[in-house]
Amino acid sequence: SLKFLAGLSFCCILSLLSLQSAAQQIGGLGEDLISAKPLSERDFPIVGIDQVAAGIRYDDNDYKGVIRAIGDLRNDIDSVTGVKLAIINNKPSDIDEIIIGTLGHSKLIDELVSAKKLATQDLKGKWESFVISTIPGISNKNKKCLVIAGSDKRGTIYGIYELSRQLGVSPWYWWADVPIQKRTAAYVISGRYSSGEPKVRYRGIFINDEAPCFTGWTQAKYGGRNSKVYTRMFELLLRLRANYLWPAMWSSAFNEDDPENPRLADEYGIVMGTSHHEPMLRAQREWTIHHNEFGNGEWNYVSNKQGVQDFWKQGLERNKNYESILTMGMRGDGDLPMPDAGSAQQNFTVLENIMADQRKIIEGVTHKPADQTPQIWALYSEVLEYFDQGMKVPDDMTILLCDDNWGDVRRLPELASKKRKGGYGMYYHVDLHGAPRAYQWLNMTQIPHMWEQLQLTYDYGVDKIWILNVGDLKPNEYPMDFFLNMAWNPKSFNQNNLGEYAARFCAQQFGAAQASEAADILSTYCKFNSRVTAEMLDSRTYNLESGEFLKVRDAYLALETRALRQYLELSPRYKDAYMELVMHPVRAMANLYDLYYAVAMNGKLTADKDLKANYWADHAEYCFKRDAELSKDYNLNVAGGKWNHLMDQTHIGYRSWDEPKGGNSMPKVFRVKPDEVKPGSFVFTEKNGVVAMEAEHYFEARANAQAQWVIIPELGRTLSGMALLPYTATTDHSALLYKMKLSSQSNHVTLRIFFTCTLPFKKGGQRVSAAFDGAKETVWNINEDLIWKNNYTRMYPSGAARIIESVKVLELPVVNDGVHLLQIQPLDPGVVIQKIVVDAGGYEPTHLKMEESPYKKEKI
């Protein structure tokens, strides 16, 4: 390698250094391997600006999975540049060459090493590492070579996909319909780029809780969970530099549903496992189907030991040639505890015996010591108790720690604990079918929380396996992407670069120009959704009285507007990806907030016998219908219906942890009949030193026979205006009364009334009076000074403000219960009141004259 370095020009060494420092970036990889034009003589043209293309050379004896991925690279380069690179295996060539292969498995790579053209310090004996390096031409010194060399099969594959990704093929191109970037020419900047080893050895996902969505989709699109869908998944995993999969297991048996499934997993390079409660590579479903063929058919190690052992043995025989990690131990049938053997010690003994027998089966089938086959003991649910109580397992077995299904890790190894050969793993969730309430519809996870828990996990030495329950995979693309990036190199993330990660993710999917706005929307929706899951949200989650509910609902609607604005501005080719990753989750959840807010408003106004309850009932029904429309739109229209059924999950109307079996149900709403309407009777409570009241929320309205109080809806800055009409009638004996409970004990209080701007059309202006609890009235004129003489100082400014503000200090009689009655009387016609603030010291000069204080309607 020193020789190679010495042969480089100074500028090449600089670019090599810059590549290495770029390699420290989040996710662990540099982003600047590709240039549209040569920056130096040594840069390698995949397709040059002269449209001359390189050829691809590999050893036909390399891994099938590597050769398959090379096929993907050729197709990717074709999609990017419109040029399909020639394969030039076994023939001399006179063109620039991309040489791809696995150290120790590719003659070509091994020859480069012997000829000292490729250094191996970061490949030899390393796990899943790769190098991308530009070197001078082999047969023709005037030509150039680009080497992609892997330390092992997956190392090479990751290197291949790294080039694809840098050329502009998102790992999500198929799974999220991300358009492939177009380039007319592409150069690999000269230098030697090295990935390093992943920090976590096995990194993967679990497809779980897969009905109705994943199941419905695969059934409709592929006729089942067969290799047509799984090969898509294997490819995605490899493009994300993952290597491990627990397949769908609700009514699915990966190995039996399609015998090509396990064979192709191995060929692609995916290590297969089974979920935490399915031992020895056999799906629970297989037992359901075949149990009668094994002993007495009972899933019981005491009553049917031989039967259960035979079942396991058969599974292992079937999969013995494929790379796998075996789930060890045994739980009850399904995700249930084992029957209690009596004491903790007896439980340990039963489980220890089971594992010892399982290891004998492994040795019998593989003809190798048991510790040569990777195994896990998953401490899910009650199994953690066994571990906490001191049960030990063989040192080579990985202890798979778990979260609580909600992304909080339950137990970590002691910092000072002895190193185990099998080490520790973590099973983590972004989807759950369980207590206290399932969350399976949309992504409900925020990245900062995941990062906080996973950095903890890694720092406590959990680095053998990280596996993520992604539900149906599809609405969880974003947290899955983060999890797998973090698993590759947890140390490349910190609290300050999570926003940058979001922006990079969005740049990869929607292009650089859209990235920062999309990332902000994406991060905000994740934060909103992690406040409460869709399934737990209802009309009581947020506080309606304090204005909290309105605030969060409006914030969500505003986010929907931002997303929609971006969606409309996007070039059409990005729209499907944006809909899947941003627009749909935002619009669907915003709609759900709108629905439950409407239900809450309907409930409150129904109790108040207010006709506006009916508007909210209608609105709730509209939102409920819109919810179904949005799901249908995603299912049938996004990417031409490619994802049909992925939005089939029930998400409205949960009563327990489990989904309501009849599907989404419309929350109950009520309607008020006109003859039930009960005006007035509002009673306010002082909060933060004020009582702020919308004028229409009076306690009592008094009028004379010629006039009546009316609400002028929407008038003014906030809710409405109260006026005594007609203005031609007298105002005698008319008043509005406001009832409130004050905590302030003072003898005086400041009254602020906000009137609609009214000019002294009747010479002399309009007068009003006000008094608390029958005390002496204060009388004043609200607008006599709004005349031409004061046009610039008073008249025009009031007109422009559209309000008149009066501030009066009023006597406050002492009352024992703190409940006061404020009476406001118009003494001339033409007075319109918008808002009243009784200021016991807490008034803040806001443009909208403060949020309305809490109120209830007094039952008469």
Ligand code: REL
């Ligand atoms: O989230 C989990 O890990 C469990 O709820 C599931 O793995 C569970 O076993 C379920 O699929 C049913 O078997």
